[in-house]
Amino acid sequence: MAGSPRVLLLAERFPPDIGGLARSGARTAGALARLGARVEVLAWTRTAAPGALSTLDDAGEVTPLARGVTLHRLGLFGSSDLSMQHTLDVLGYLHSRRRYDLVWGHYLSPPGFLAVVFAASVGIASTVSARGNDVDQHMFPPGDFARLLWTLQRADVLTAASADLGRKMSMLLGKDGRVEVIPNAVDTEMFSPGPAEVSLRARLGIAPDEAVLGFSGELRHKKGLPFLLAALSEVRRTRPACLLVIGEVRPRDAEHLVAFRAEHPEDGARILVSGALETPESIAAHLRLCDVYLQPSLWEGMPNALLEAMSCGLPVIASDAGGIPEAVDHQRNGFIVSKALLNHLGQACLDVLSLSSEHRAAIGAAARRRILERFQSEAEAEVLRRVLTRAVPRVG
Template structure:
């Protein structure tokens, strides 16, 4: 509705960037539009010239989740301080033309910090959204604890992707600020059970009889990259298997793969990397190929990729990082391996792959049911509506 608040959402990543953070930003922005808000997103990019501002009038062109959102992509400078100072100038320019009511920071730093700084300077309300390991990154060296505390103290409303993140922010503040937990929403029509696509399996080079260990997103150290590699080696000692990375490996973590290839060349040859996929439908098709989906994260908020795999009724094995235990009940709809014991991931994979087909199907069905019960758009929309009302009590949204 036209009378809804005008919201400026700052995001570090936004489609066509890959990964759960980008998808959750698009989903949040699109959901706010459906609640009647008028939403502009400012997101950084390295594909534009430094300082250049590019505008997409309807971000539905880059993500089906963000229909009706106006997207402004801002080229990064080589240094963070220059980029942040220039971003504040750009936000001031956009506000002079668009007249925002509310600033939303999607991830604590840098977008959350800049959102609160700009909101305070412009006399606007601010909402802060903790999404992943952003609290942990800033709490401990070399993170900036003072900036973290300043940011969460001055935001008008705090939100988080999991109850675990909400508890951490309350602990830092020394009080209960009423953190709103916004559950990640999965499109269960797109991410749904179904048979594996034999043609896709062949195109990817998955061999007959190979068990497929799956991971989705941008693979890096915090997502458990070393444990995935060691699990692949351990499983392949017992049975044919491959590791399917549905996405990409972060460039600065590629050295792990180089070392692994030198030590385990035959196992490394069975790592299949899809590259960035253009649509959620393609991601779902790849997830359906997985015999077991792995999320051995060291730090997390609430990983979208894990929820999407569960929606596709895949048996999952995950760590107990962050909010993961809020979705995965070990032995019921998946299995949990403690972060301190992730060296046992390979054996856990063998245990799940060795289960009777009926038991694995039951695990997948229970995983799907958990997503349908707690991680759909209706649950997300209800909390977002409450958040808007808290930030702007007189808002018609």
């Protein structure tokens, strides 16, 4: 690449927000910076006054994933239309001072749409990144199919978190969209096999004889919340068990948890929610407590949390949503339950827990090998370099 492009990444969520979307945005920004790009991020937040813009010179202060990246935070208004219009004004202000070469929308809508609109209005390049259920969500009502298609047609470079998402984008375009698949990168030194911390287990209130069913991230309906609760009840009818949620429950889905605890108080008492964890080390320590990791997603891109669990050498049970089958080979390095049959998740847990410790360890070792083979930072950097070259080939 001839020079060092100025890149603005527009993100709906960014650390300290929790969840895979926030972390993947930070990881992408940091990886672009390590490739020599001058990277800034504009991220929305509800913790600031509406319309308030603040700047942090080094995003490494909030996440080590994005060291050397400038972070701008913009307070959201109560309505999305006001927020989006104001965001365009802020983009214009930032561009007048920074002169970006590329605007990167991290998630198709609204960041991707706004990135393409703004880039076209000022005559610079744009790229958008499909990350999760953003394609599915906007294909069907009440999603905005016209806006989705316009974004895909007008972006200079399309990227996706999985080959599955890339195929869907090309299908909508009616042609090969030359979608660059950017593999999620896992810190395999941080997320590695190791003994469970006895003191952490005791602090969380996990009984010595309990099997630990694990989930990591922000628990909500699309991540299979009802199926996780039903699986916990089914497993507990046979053996002591708890569900460890490594993260938080999305507020608007919390009522489902309240209803479950009211209807099944004994099972509900064995749902342990860690709350937001500050560091990847803490997340990894909680993952190592799990006997089996569950990812019963209904829609998905390529879940970071699943990859991190596999990197820790855990046996995983996941749905076949999105790009998950690109990481999990059934009965080889994990187990797949069809997303149409997730009512069988509890029995799948019992089947895996009944395997010998040697068999479970072999499955976990194969899972870690898959991460080492396909989901390393080198593979991510190679694709990002190609994206930059395609989007801004003459920067110098």
